[in-house]
Amino acid sequence: xxxxxxxxxxxxxxxxxxxxxxxxxxxxxxxxxxxxxxxxxxxxxxxxxxxxxxxxxxxxxxxxxxxxxxxxxxxxxxxxxxxxxxxxxxxxxxxxxxxxxxxxxxxxxxxxxxxxxxxxxxxxxxxxxxxxxxxxxx
Numbered sequence: 018x019x020x021x022x023x024x025x026x027x028x029x030x031x032x033x034x035x036x037x038x039x040x041x042x043x044x045x046x047x048x049x050x051x052x053x054x055x056x057x058x059x060x061x062x063x064x065x066x067x068x069x070x071x072x073x074x075x076x077x078x079x080x081x082x083x084x085x086x087x088x089x090x091x092x093x094x095x096x097x098x099x100x101x102x103x104x105x106x107x108x109x110x111x112x113x114x115x116x117x118x119x120x121x122x123x124x125x126x127x128x129x130x131x132x133x134x135x136x137x138x139x140x141x142x143x144x145x146x147x148x149x150x151x152x153x154x155x
Contacts, residue, residue: 024093026096042086106144118134
């Protein structure tokens with residue numbers, strides 16, 4: 018399979034720069050896969066597990082939330098709000114975030130606060146799932 022150059026950069030710095038065979042992630046309109054020779058493309062990133070397929074046959078997963086993805090002239094740039102490789106996720110912290118969000122949702126909240134609490138819960142569930150825990154119904 019042909020390779021292409023992928024750059025993943027967050028506010029915390031560069032997470033990856035190099036050749037890959039495929040990038041799969043969730044955009045705001047659904048799941049997408051980027052392969053070599055992809056047409057120029059730009060989209061907003063949703064919340065989900067990203068999968069990066071490397072030329073040596075390995076696949077790494079990461080919790081990927083928000084941001085932008087662009088493909089321009091064969092170079093793919095992923096600029097997510099949050100990007101955590103599965104082996105870097107602090108599962109205890111993710112479980113605690115899930116618990117806090119669930120507790121918050123039990124309270125009487127404004128519609129905006131309820132939306133934000135649901136987003137926090139969903140982010141925590143994605144991190145837990147990406148870290149290799151049993152698949153959760155999201």
